[in-house]
Amino acid sequence: MLHLSDIRKWERCERCFWLSTRKPKAFTPFVNVNENIYELVKQYFDLTDAFEGEANDDADKALNALETKNALLNARFSYCDLRIKVPLLLKKKDGFAMIMIYRLSFPKEKEAQAIADMLYVLQKCGVPIVKVSALHLNGSYTRMGSLNVKELFVESDCLYNSKNKAHKTIAELVKDCYRDLDPILDELHGIVQKDEIPPKRKAACTRGGKCLFYEDCFQEKVDDDSLLHLMQSAHKLSMLSEGKETMQEVDIERLEGTRQQYAQVMAARLHGCYVDKPQLRLWLRTHIQYPISYLDFEWETFVFPPYDKMKPFDVLAFQYSLHIEQQDGTLTHTGFIGEKDCREEFILSLLANIPKNGTILVFNMEGAEKLRLIQLANQFPQYEESLRQIWERMVDLSLPFASGTIYDLRQRGGYSLKTLVSIFSDYHYADLDISIGMDAVEKWRRYSMSEDAGERAEIYHQLEEYCAMDTYAEYIVYHALRNIVT
Structure with a gap:
């Protein structure tokens, strides 16, 4: 059985599709899908007697439901071994309205190809579609009290470009994408039968994120x-x-x-290593003042706002680590790990512990720690001025690497904190129980839900150790830069 995702893989790379049929790999989401979107959709459209499809449904099940139901959720249809899942069909006078459901604020125009392919299958199955629209999240919705589904969602006849602007209707986009799937399906069936497809390195291997099968293809x-x-x-x-x-x-x-x-x-x-020493020396002299605060956050991203004053895809910072270095070299550490809606507790702890002056060093701060503080200031305006004083003192420790002021061949084309700390010291994240950020998020979810005191204590220690390693790594990298120019 083939799915539309198989066509997407084939379009990216023939070998990617071929490998997916032999060693499928699960995709780990980077966000917390904290609500069942289809339950919310039923509330939005006031659906009380809808057909609801399930995995492995027989192909005739949805076709039969078309005769008796006015609404079908997650209905499965198939044509020539290609199986599709249609998010929502609503019965109209002359046919059905197909509503695409997205856990996004701005579903992109590239989605039009999948919609066109769905329409091809539905046409072959004899399902008349008279209208296509998109139901997506309202990015400006702010939760106050219980979720208001009428405000949470937006129904649109358009998709959006890279600037989140709607220039064409879905109907116009689909018309340009409509194609005959039969020869594509024939090719996919042929690929499945092949014994081997040699790997070929190309831009698609890493475009839009590294392919899940990259390591399977290139192990040299x-x-x-x-x-x-x-x-x-x-x-x-x-x-x-x-x-x-x-x-x-x-x-x-x-x-x-x-x-x-x-x-x-x-x-x-x-x-080995290139350093623009005058530029690095100037950067250090201009931006660094004692005491130096090395700061790092860990956070969870929620698709649906779980608490008041939060928007779709807002972030909840649940942990920080703070190393403080005095001019005499004294280094101290403190931190915070919260549970559930710990935003205000997080703010108060940070304000109580961070020095009122000196430089705050953060790695890749603009899209991370600084943005987190700005969001918290918007949600809790009573702390805005105090939080502003923190983000205005932040200095991005990644800038010497991002600007090409320094490059070590061992960076291998990147400059993540984990890479740099292993270059400039004997420390390695692999030695920790938690070694990557997503693992920390998963552990925090377990910590928040666990009622076992022993498990909670163990996870707390692992989270504390991981986040503390981030700020200690910042300390190591900063002193490595300083040693290079002395």
């Missing part, structure tokens, strides 16, 4: 100075196909000319 050892690590390059795969393998062999004429690329090429020529 890649050297630190490999051309594969060249950042922001549209031509590295072409150069690789021509036999160029290292940064030293890069075709200068085909570089985009970014500071990061310059730093990478220079690091390769220097056989």
Whole structure:
């Protein structure tokens, strides 16, 4: 049995689809889907007697329901071994309205292809569709009290472009995407029968996030100075196909000319590390004042706002770690781990513990810790001025790496805190019980729900150790930068 997701995989890469039929991999969501969207949809449309499809339903089940029900949720239909799941069908005078349901505020125009393919299957099944619309989250909705589903959702005849603007209706977009699926299905069936499809490196392997099967395709050892690590390059795969393998062999004429690329090429020529010492020295002298606060947050993202003053996809910061370094070298640590709606408790703890002056060093702060504080200030305006004084003193420790002021070949095209701390010290996150942020979120969910005191104590210690490692890693990286220019 094939699904529309199989067509998407095939469009990305033939081998990706082929591998998915042999070793399927589960996708781990990065957000907490904290409500059943279909229960909310039933409230939105006042559906009391809808057909509700289930996994592994017989194909005739939904077709039969068309005769007796005015609404069908998650109805399964199939044509030529292609199975689709239609989110919502509402009976109209001359046929059915198909309503696509999205856990997004701005479903993108690229969704039109999946809609067109669904319509193709429904047409083959003899299901007349007279209208298509999208039901999506209202990004400006703020929860106050219980969820108001009439305000939580927006029904639209449009999808949205990359700037979240609606320029074309779904009907117009679908018309441009409509295609005959029969030859595609024939090709997919043929691919499934193949014994092997050799891997081929191409832009699709990493575009929009690394393919789930990337490691299955490319297991060879890649050297630190490999051309594969060249950042922001549209031509590295072409150069690789021509036999160029290292940064030293890069075709200068085909570089985009970014500071990061310059730093990478220079690091390769220097056989290790490139540093613009005057620029790094200036950055350190200009931005760093004692006491230095090393700060890091952990947070959970909820699709549906769980508490008052929160919007769809708002974030709840449940933990912080704070290392404080005095000018005499004294280093102290404190932190916070909360439960459920701990936002105000988080704020009060942070305000009580963070120094009132000096630099606050944060790694990749703009889309993370600084944004978290701005959101908290909007939700709790009584603390806005105090929180503002914190984010206005923040300095982004990642900037010397992001700007190409320094590059070590061992960074291998990145500059995550986990990578840098292993370059500049003997510490490794792999030695911890929690080694990545999503694991910390999963542990926090267990911690919040557990009634076992022993388990809670163990998880608390693991969370504390992980977040403290982040701020200690910031301390290590900062002092490594300082040592480089002294």
